[in-house]
Amino acid sequence: MPVISTNTAANTAVRFLNRNSTEQSSSLAKLASGSNINKASDDAAGLAISTKIGTDVAALEQASTNASHGISVLQTADGGASNIADIVERMKTLASQSASGTVTDKERTYIQAEFSQLKDEVDGITESTRYNGQSLLDGSSDFSVDDTKTAAVANAGSNASVTGGVMGTTGTYTNSTGSAQTATLDINGTTVSFGSVGASGGTLTAAQVATAINDAKIEGVTASASAGGALTITSTVNDLEIANGTGSDAAITAATFGLTAATTNIAATATASYTNSGTEDQSGTIMIDGTKVEITAEAGATITAQDMATQINTALKESGNYTVSASVNSTTNQLELTSITKGENATVTLADFDTEGGLSLATLGLTAGTTHGTTTEVSTTGADIVVGSTSADTINLSIEGLTAKDLGIADLDVSTKDGADKALSVLDTAIDTISNARAEMGATMSRFEFRSAQIDTSVENLEAAKSAIADVDIAKEQASLSSSTVKVQAAVAAASQANQMPQNLLSLIR
Incomplete structure (x- = not known):
């Protein structure tokens, strides 16, 4: 019904005007910023995802820089190693010259002078090959590998062993008591049980004793029984220690088996010979x-x-x-x-x-x-370079030491023919060591390069994913702005018309 106290039409027009004006402002903000999310209420889930992607992209960009630094470290180290390889090659040439019968000991003295200087230069290069103030090849940098290395040692001499005594002449122990007995021996700290020997008439043979010892699997210890019943216990690793056990009858001891309760030193009785x-x-x-x-x-x-x-x-x-x-x-x-x-x-x-x-x-x-x-x-195994968005994404950068001592050439002397002959053989090993170290550097460098390429691809894809969520669609938002602008203009016109309605009603009471 027509009233003049409440302008309902004007209220409605103003409400739509405010709504349309808010839409227009939102579109203008998105177009001005280029972002589809200017406040959390625009897209709370999208804001969380795009923010996480943004932090990953920032971390990956730094990881790309880290990978580049890793490559630079390895290139620097490889350059120094290359020079050391050239020096060792020259040292081998000098060793070959000294080993030849065409030179005398006097000339070998001159050759040794240069040879010694080249050894010093190897150490000089390992120290002077630096990156960020750290010497890379002398084993002192954070990239150095502090491993415990053991030489290959082939052991021989199967006769080197310790042997126990023999078990009687018949190889059989007979229980003559009126009760069952339990026999045990301690061999190299391990208790070996030979089971229960029955009451009067029960027997324990050398073969049974040997089987029980072998079943105990004591390191380096074996036992055997001959056809005549002689029991033999042999240790090839440690001294042979035989001690009495704790059987139910004290009569069963090492002596019962023809053995001596004592420790036999392996070095004293070993007979590695042919x-x-x-x-x-x-x-x-x-x-x-x-x-x-x-x-x-x-x-x-x-x-x-x-x-x-x-x-x-x-x-x-x-x-x-x-x-x-x-x-x-x-x-x-x-x-x-x-x-x-x-x-x-x-x-x-x-x-x-x-x-x-x-x-x-x-x-x-x-x-x-x-x-x-x-x-x-052990404790120092190189440095872990972060090449990803988390601390777990790392590549280990480790560099072997290439000093004269590391290469095994520090004590070489070519002033004699015998020394030169030895140097020729040892220098070949040193060259292999350098080649292996450079191969490891090259392999790690290649890994950094591939990871760097993968990081660049990830950054590109993640930025595209972030753009799809957070960046505004200009064409779509411009269309939305045009629509909201027309709606605002329409709402303003409607509000103006609504404000004229009470004036029109006053004409009825004039």
Whole structure:
């Protein structure tokens, strides 16, 4: 009904005017900022997602920079390693010259002078190859690898062992008491139980005792029983310690088995040797890291582990192989073949070549095969470079030390022909070490390059995803602005008309 106290039409027109004006302002804000989300109420979920994507993009952009720095560090280190490789190559040339019979000891003295200077220059380059003030190749930087490396050592001498006593003449223990007995022995700290020996007439044989000891799986300990019943216990790793156990009857002790309750020192009784019991000389050729080594044993003679070591070292030296040496372990009295290189790449390979003379790896107590060195990571294993949006996205950047000591060339001397012969062999190993280190650098550098390319792709895709959420669609928003502008103009006109309606009603009471 027509009233003049309440202008309902004007109120309605103003309400729509305010709404249309708000839409117009929102469109203008989006067009002016270029963003589809100017306040949380515009799109709360979209704001959260776009903000997270934005932080990931920022982190990835820094990660790209980190990867570039990692590549720069490796390029710097590789440049220094390349120069060291050139120096070692020159050192090998000098060693070859000194090893030649065409020069005398006087000329070798001159050669040694340059050789010594080049060793010093190797250390000079390792120290002066720096990045951000850190020497990269001398093992002192944050990128250095502090690993524990073990040389490859092939053990031999199967006769190096400790043997216990024998169990009686018949190899059988008979329980003559009126009650069951439980027999045990402590062997190298492990308690071995031989079960219950029945009352009067119960027996325990040497074979049963040997089986129980073997079933206990004590490191390096084996037991056997001969056809005549003699029990033998052998230890090839540790001293052999035999102690009385705690059976139900104190009468069953080590002595019951013909053994002595005591510790036998393995080094004192080891007999790493080979005896030629025939009437003719014996020989055999084995291969040590590709070098032929002939071992001989005269008729009726015994060659000890030290004799074998001497023959092996002489043969290796005559063949120019100084990377492997033979020695006798002072603890086990076993023959050991040791590589001068260390770590996982270090190996000692043994194989038979010619066994027609009667001697082979097996008869000498050696085992055919390849023994590897080991590398154990400890506290310092290089630096982890962040190459992603989280702390877990890292690439380890580690650089091996290449000092003269690390390369094993610090003590080389070419002032004599023997020293030059040794240097030729050792320098080959040093070149391999440098090549392996450079290969590791190149592999890590390649990884950084691929990760950098992946980061660039991720940044591009994430920015596109963020744009789809947060950036305004100009064409769409301009159309919305045009619509809201027309609506505002219409609402203003309507409000003006509504304000005239009460005036028109007053004409009725004039």
